[in-house]
Amino acid sequence: MSNAPDVLFRTLADPTRRALFERLCREGEKTVGALTARAGVSQPVVSKHLGILKQAGLVRDRHEGRQTHYSAQLGALAPLIDWTSEMAGFWQNRFNDLEDLLKRMDQ
Amino acid sequence: MSNAPDVLFRTLADPTRRALFERLCREGEKTVGALTARAGVSQPVVSKHLGILKQAGLVRDRHEGRQTHYSAQLGALAPLIDWTSEMAGFWQNRFNDLEDLLKRMDQ
């Protein structure tokens, strides 16, 4: 299996794709047609991006007749938050180490 | 000016580049040579990635003789955290709206 933050970063790196995800976060569930209307790209492109977002676990789809409704899956952002916290944590640890060193030097 | 989270996502989307940033977060300041030794790619590639990370504000460089020391700039991650919080916020708001609706329906 591929690393989780890697998939998220790759998926959210594309502006069009990220815009779709943002809209789903802001406005809730939308059909492909509704998303296409204001996406600035063709319908097949929207479908493709939604497929990629789905693979990344960032969206969910629900079929209703011949329409497909997509909605954001916010929980999928967790690895991103974890990664950020981890980076911050490393930084903090190094800072603490420095503090300790300075304390020891001070004695 | 380009959108801040966009630059961050694009910059961190590349595994090699993100690995470099992670090492700088974990291990602190490193020279280009030290980074190259375990990067799995050639030195010019490392330099190039460091340049891109620098442009994104994610790293800082310090020249000392003929060596260049790079270090992580953790503050640059702020827009990423903001973006994530914003998305979570939208989701929360929609949830609250739904709660309100249910409450009103309950009356």
Place this chain on the structure above:
DNA sequence: ACCGTGCATAGCTTGTTGGCTATGCATCGA
């Protein structure tokens, strides 16, 4: 049963990008 509609898939084209080698430039040591 048929046509229209909504979405997905296929196939193609093009721009971007991440890798390489070769080279330039500055600094340090002898």
Place this chain on the structure above:
DNA sequence: TCGATGCATAGCCAACAAGCTATGCACGGT
């Protein structure tokens, strides 16, 4: 001063990815 070393830049190539149009497929309405 001259060779070696450390890093940056240049130039090239291959792979990928994002866009398009055309088409397929399934469902709904009439």
